[in-house]
Amino acid sequence: MDRLVFITGASSGIGQALAWRYHQAGWRLALSARRAADITQWAQAQGIPAERFRVYGADVAQTDSIVAAGRACIDAQGVPDVVIANAGISVGVDTGMREDLDVIARIYATNNVGLAATFHPFIDAMVRRGSGTLVGIASVAGIRGLPGHAAYCSSKAAVISYCESLRGEMRSHGVRVVTIAPGYVDTPLTQRNRYGMPFLMKAPRFADAAFRTIAAGRSYRVIPWQMGIVAKLLRVLPDALFDKAMAGQPRKHRETR
Known part of the structure; x- marks a missing residue:
């Protein structure tokens, strides 16, 4: 069976690594990002045959843009077997800074509304077919709120809750919903971080673990597994101890710095 995967944020980082992993497994690729030319250049440099991939330029923060990309994918390549809502921003x-309120709005537009908009064009078609997998890329940062990370942590917490809700809605229709919460993955998104990143993974290793998780149809997984243990500990840590542990920790860089 010639299977098809649709991936957002495919121009770099986790999205690009996932695209390569699926290509290695023999899947056709539907790849979306704002920098569509970068995806095409990368795919050609990797020697991926032109008939095995298509690129859909879209900005997930603009609902009509990513919905149109999904519909174009269905028209050109058919209904995907797997849709991975990977595109996201972290800053x-x-x-207390007025300009950061606009940053917060953009993070939510990308990480939350954009995720739902990525899934939207495919849901009815998957329900009619009675099969398909929708994958939301969350983060261990969604487990607890970290100082300086308020928008990103809350957006990823929302991804976890949203996908859990959607999983319940889709279950009776044969459509799976998978939530993957990465720990620290070595990508352009994390390379500017000012703090230690325990259990840092290379993107290809993460992509392989995610590929196997999606294929198994698991509902939720933290990758790597070591961060899963950390996440469970953080979830049960009393507030007083958590606050003490976070005191004085470096904050994530703001967009203007």
Whole structure:
């Protein structure tokens, strides 16, 4: 069976690594990002045959843009077997700064509304077919709120809750919903971080673990597994101890710095 995967944020980082992993497994690729030319250049440099991939330029923060990309994918390549809503942004914010309120709005537009808009064009078609997998890329940062990370942490917490809700809605229709919460993955998104990143993974290793998780149809997984243990500990840590542990920790960089 010639399977098809649709991936957003495919121009770099996790999205690009996932695209390569699926290509290695023999899947056709539907790849979307704002920098569509970068995806095409990368795919050609990797020697991916032109008939095995298509690129759809879209900005997930613009609902009509990513919905149109999804519909174009269905028209050109058919209904995907797997849709991975990977596109996201991570930047620190300071609620006391007026300009950061606009940053918060953009993070939510990308990480939350954009995720739902990515899934939207495919849901009815998957329900009619009675099969398909929708994958939301969350983060261990969604487990607890970290100082300086308020927008990103809350957006990823929302991804976890949203996908859990959607999983319940889709279950009776044969459509799976998978939530993957990466720990620290070595990508352009994390390379500017000012703090230690335990259990840092290379993107290809993460992509392989994610590929196997999606294929198994698991509902939720933290990758790597070590960060899964950390996440469970953070979830049960009393507030007083959590606050003490976070005191004095470096904050994530703001967009203007």
